[in-house]
Amino acid sequence: xxxxxxxxxxxxxxxxxxxxxxxxxxxGKYLTTRSEILTDAVLQHLELTAVSVLIGLVLAVPLAxxxxxxxxxxGPVLGLTTVLYTIPSLAMFSxxxxxxxxxxxxxxxGLVLYSLTLLVRNILAGLRAVPEETRQAARGMGYGPIxxxxxxxxPLAVPAAMAGLRIATVSAVSLVTVxxxxxxxxxxxxxxxxxxxxxxxxxxxASVLCVIIAIAAxxxxxxxxxxxxxxxxxxxx
Amino acid sequence: xxxxxxAWDWLTDPANWSGGDGVWHRLTEHLVLTVVCxxxxxxxxxxxxxxxGHLGKGGALAVNISNVGRAVPTFAVLVLLLLTPIGKWGxxxxxxxxxxxxxPPLLTNAYVGxxxVDRSVVQAARGMGMTGRxxxxxxxxPLALPMIMNxxxIAAVQLVATATIAALAGGGGLGRIITAGFNLASTAQVVAxxxxxxxxxxxxxxxFEIAERLAPGWARGRAAA
Numbered sequence: 001x002x003x004x005x006x007x008x009x010x011x012x013x014x015x016x017x018x019x020x021x022x023x024x025x026x027x028g029k030y031l032t033t034r035s036e037i038l039t040d041a042v043l044q045h046l047e048l049t050a051v052s053v054l055i056g057l058v059l060a061v062p063l064a065x066x067x068x069x070x071x072x073x074x075g076p077v078l079g080l081t082t083v084l085y086t087i088p089s090l091a092m093f094s095x096x097x098x099x100x101x102x103x104x105x106x107x108x109x110g111l112v113l114y115s116l117t118l119l120v121r122n123i124l125a126g127l128r129a130v131p132e133e134t135r136q137a138a139r140g141m142g143y144g145p146i147x148x149x150x151x152x153x154x155p156l157a158v159p160a161a162m163a164g165l166r167i168a169t170v171s172a173v174s175l176v177t178v179x180x181x182x183x184x185x186x187x188x189x190x191x192x193x194x195x196x197x198x199x200x201x202x203x204x205x206a207s208v209l210c211v212i213i214a215i216a217a218x219x220x221x222x223x224x225x226x227x228x229x230x231x232x233x234x235x236x237x
Numbered sequence: 238x239x240x241x242x243x244a245w246d247w248l249t250d251p252a253n254w255s256g257g258d259g260v261w262h263r264l265t266e267h268l269v270l271t272v273v274c275x276x277x278x279x280x281x282x283x284x285x286x287x288x289x290g291h292l293g294k295g296g297a298l299a300v301n302i303s304n305v306g307r308a309v310p311t312f313a314v315l316v317l318l319l320l321t322p323i324g325k326w327g328x329x330x331x332x333x334x335x336x337x338x339x340x341p342p343l344l345t346n347a348y349v350g351x352x353x354v355d356r357s358v359v360q361a362a363r364g365m366g367m368t369g370r371x372x373x374x375x376x377x378x379p380l381a382l383p384m385i386m387n388x389x390x391i392a393a394v395q396l397v398a399t400a401t402i403a404a405l406a407g408g409g410g411l412g413r414i415i416t417a418g419f420n421l422a423s424t425a426q427v428v429a430x431x432x433x434x435x436x437x438x439x440x441x442x443x444x445f446e447i448a449e450r451l452a453p454g455w456a457r458g459r460a461a462a
Contacts, residue, residue, distance in 0.1 A: 086442045087435045088398035090405070094415050094431035097424055098240035167307065174310040178402060181419060188312060195316040195406060203320055207313035214308035 020201065027201035034202070037190070042209060045186025048179065049172045049217070052108045056115030056168060063116070064123035065149065074124070081117035089114070089178045097182075107179035114175060115168040122164025126157030159232065162225040166218050173214040187213075243425035244432065253429075258417065260433065267410035267437060270328070270403075271396045274335035278392060281336065282343035283385070290351025290381070291373045299348035306341035311399050314338075315406040331400065331408035338399050339392040346391065350384025351377055386452075390445040397438045411437060 019027035031038070067074040087095070092110045100106035130153050138152045177188030185192065187206040194202035226233065247253055254260045289295040314337060318330035354377050362376045378385075404412025411434045418426030 082442075083439065086394055086438050088401040088412075088438055090398075090401045090412055090415055091431040091434035091438070094418075094427045095435065097427050097431075170304075170308050174308060177310040177312040178405070180312070181405060181416070188310070191310075191313055191316050192405070195319060198320060200320050203313070203316050207310065207317055210310050210313055211308055218308070 023198065023200050025200045025204045027205075030201040030205060038205070038209070041187045041190050041206065042213070044184070044189075045173070045176055045210070045213060048104065048107055048111065048176045048184065048186055049169065049213075052111030052172055053115050053165070053169050055108070055112045056119055057165065059112070060116050060119035060123055061154075064120050064127060067120070067124050068127040077120060078124075081120050084113045085117040089175050090181065093178065093181060102182045104179075104184040106182055107176065107184045110179075111172050111175060115172055118168040118171070119161070119164045122167075123157055123161045126160030127153055129160065130156045155229075158228050159225065162221060162228070166221045166225075169217045169221060170214045173210060173217060177210060240424050240428060244428035247423075247425045247429040248432070253426075258413070260411075260414065263409065263411045263413055264433070264437070267397070267400055267412075270331060270335065270400045270408075270410055271393065271441070274332055274339060274396055274400075275389070275393055277332075278336050278339035278343055278396075279389065282340045282388075283347055286344045286347035286385075287351060287373065287378065290348045291369065291377060293352065296348065296352065299344050303341040303345040306338060311338060311402050312405060315403055315408070319406050328408060330406065331403040331410075334403065335396050335399050339396050342391040342395060343388045346388025347381065347385045350381030350388075353384065354380045386445075386449065390442070390449075393441050393445065394438060397434075397441055401434050 018029050020029050020033070063077055067077040084092075089110065092113065093106060096106045096109050100109060134152060134156070135148065138148050143152065176186045177191060179185035180188035180192035183189065187210050190206040191203050193199070194206065256262065286299060289299055311334065315330055315334045318324060318333055321330075323329045323333060358376060358380065359372060362372045367376070400408070400410045401412035401415070404410055404416045411430060414430030414433065415427055418424070418428075418430055
């Protein structure tokens with residue numbers, strides 16, 4: 001404590017010679033002294049990712065089902081999602097600026113549009129891969145269209161949908177960092193601030209945490225997929 | 238609506254198109270960065286992928302590298318490079334980051350394309366007495382071309398996007414119009430820059446689409462076959 005107070009009143013007298021002062025890439029003291037801002041950034045990162053991907057999923061399922069049911073809808077839905085996916089993230093956030101202003105909603109809206117693309121494509125591929133015999137068998141057992149969709153088609157599309165969900169989540173974790181341009185970038189904020197002040201430890205720590213979050217989210221979803229599709233477990237091994 | 242009109246006014250003002258910060262200069266920078274980095278990435282990735290695919294080795298690496306590339310944030314890599322000694326050579330960090338993100342899709346698609354060549358065709362070529370080199374150039378490469386081109390297309394779109402983010406880390410290109418707009422708190426300029434970037438990306442994607450349609454039948458993607 002005296003050292004901290006001393007630094008405020010009389011700087012340069014006892015300049016600490018630690019990894020922070022030397023601006024090293026790897027710095028344990030950075031972790032201990034900035035644990036609070038790191039936690040806040042990680043939480044914001046997780047929140048932005050989770051909210052965007054969940055909204056994307058809620059929108060993607062009906063769109064994919066509609067594209068499956070009505071053939072004329074498939075072309076426009078796939079075309080539009082391809083166009084959205086081609087637009088670079090920085091431009092996407094910028095195009096949404098007049099609508100949302102400098103807000104977290106802007107980042108979420110941009111990420112929803114990207115997740116939507118990946119999810120619609122994969123869910124549609126999953127629905128299309130349901131064998132016709134399976135569908136006919138269910139109809140023969142007296143399943144109506146809604147029951148067929150909910151209890152046969154959608155569960156069978158889960159593996160393809162989960163593959164899309166994993167890609168969408170990992171991409172979203174990475175794209176959240178670009179949200180730093182409007183101040184809502186989770187760990188991206190720390191990277192942006194670290195760039196402006198040449199703070200190596202901050203940039204490296206935040207970058208590594210991003211990758212860890214991406215890998216952890218991917219593994220978590222892989223676990224969820226295993227739980228949701230017990231019938232696939234034996235087949236793979 | 239007012240913002241859209243302001244953005245339109247920004248785009249139609251000739252003063253915004255000339256000079257060092259003008260659209261023409263930024264557009265040229267973006268185009269040069271994209272093309273140069275695409276060529277460098279192809280020169281690095283394609284020979285490796287073709288040889289690995291021909292030998293049937295290193296598949297796990299070639300396929301997983303794409304997933305790794307997706308998990309690493311572009312922006313983080315740009316800033317990390319900026320803070321290393323590479324950061325001192327002007328566009329150095331941008332070029333290195335662009336190449337790093339363009340290599341994975343090229344490598345994965347070219348490798349998968351090579352491995353998906355019908356094995357019976359390869360065996361027939363071997364039966365005809367072709368050497369390994371002849372099989373690679375005359376049989377596998379032509380048959381893998383649609384997948385290789387698909388990788389080039391994904392890489393090109395990725396390059397345009399990454400070059401845009403490079404502006405956040407002090408790089409050149411059209412993204413600079415957007416970041417300058419944010420610094421000036423000019424929504425009109427931000428939107429105008431975003432429209433230019435989006436149009437650029439869609440034109441690149443469109444050119445590949447047209448090239449694919451014009452290609453001879455055997456060189457087209459599986460969707461067309």
